[in-house]
Amino acid sequence: MKTIVYVGTSLDGFIARDDGDIGWLGQYESQEVFRGFAEFMDTIDAVVMGRRTFEKVLAYPSWPYRKKVFVLSRTMTQIPENLRSKAAVVSMLPGELLTYLASQGFSNVYVDGGKVIQSFLREDRIDRLIVTRIPLVIGRGIPLFGGLDHDLRFAHLKTEVFANGLVQSRYERIRD
Numbered sequence: 225m226k227t228i229v230y231v232g233t234s235l236d237g238f239i240a241r242d243d244g245d246i247g248w249l250g251q252y253e254s255q256e257v258f259r260g261f262a263e264f265m266d267t268i269d270a271v272v273m274g275r276r277t278f279e280k281v282l283a284y285p286s287w288p289y290r291k292k293v294f295v296l297s298r299t300m301t302q303i304p305e306n307l308r309s310k311a312a313v314v315s316m317l318p319g320e321l322l323t324y325l326a327s328q329g330f331s332n333v334y335v336d337g338g339k340v341i342q343s344f345l346r347e348d349r350i351d352r353l354i355v356t357r358i359p360l361v362i363g364r365g366i367p368l369f370g371g372l373d374h375d376l377r378f379a380h381l382k383t384e385v386f387a388n389g390l391v392q393s394r395y396e397r398i399r400d
């Protein structure tokens with residue numbers, strides 16, 4: 225089982241404004257960024273996201289995922305009817321969820337949403353980080369990273385520079 229984070233952040237490390245706005249990210253999108261994300265999506269077989277990220281996705285003009293989506297929530301009981309074949313709601317700790325997904329045959333899981341990524345990192349359940357940094361400082365917002373009980377060492381795999389000054393870096397968790 226591999227878990228991968230693929231996010232865009234401001235230069236100061238935020239994934240969205242306090243109110244969840246990500247419009248500032250969209251201004252920097254380009255064909256190569258779209259292509260890179262599409263290639264990444266081909267490598268995974270399930271998406272795990274937080275309820276707040278899911279609610280944001282619901283506002284998109286159409287459902288963007290071809291892979292099965294698992295929405296983590298302790299408050300949401302149902303997925304909208306039109307999406308029930310594409311998404312499911314789950315309430316488990318990161319380790320429990322990964323054991324469940326492995327039992328269902330999934331092996332490469334994309335983990336998305338600030339709180340969710342932070343809870344997976346706290347349990348040391350993230351194997352790969354792909355972070356695209358946008359050259360914009362927004363001052364405050366929802367952070368990518370949060371508190372940890374101990375340091376997590378990652379190896380740098382690759383950094384690419386895209387149009388509009390986007391810098392994408394890939395890291396792999398080193399476990400002794």
Ligand SMILES: NC(=O)c1ccc[n+]([C@@H]2O[C@H](COP(=O)([O-])OP(=O)(O)OC[C@H]3O[C@@H](n4cnc5c(N)ncnc54)[C@H](OP(=O)(O)O)[C@@H]3O)[C@@H](O)[C@H]2O)c1
Pocket residue numbers: 230231232233238239240243244245246249273274275276277278280296297298299300314315316317318336337338339340341343366
């Ligand atoms: N820049 C990027 O690449 C990027 C990527 C992803 C998301 N975003 C943005 O980030 C924002 C959302 O991030 P966020 O940090 O606010 O929220 P989030 O991580 O998407 O969702 C948090 C919610 O997930 C649920 N949750 C988390 N861990 C859980 C667990 N172990 N078991 C059960 N439920 C759990 C809880 O829902 P309940 O309260 O229902 O219990 C919690 O309130 C959105 O604006 C989204 O658009 C940006």
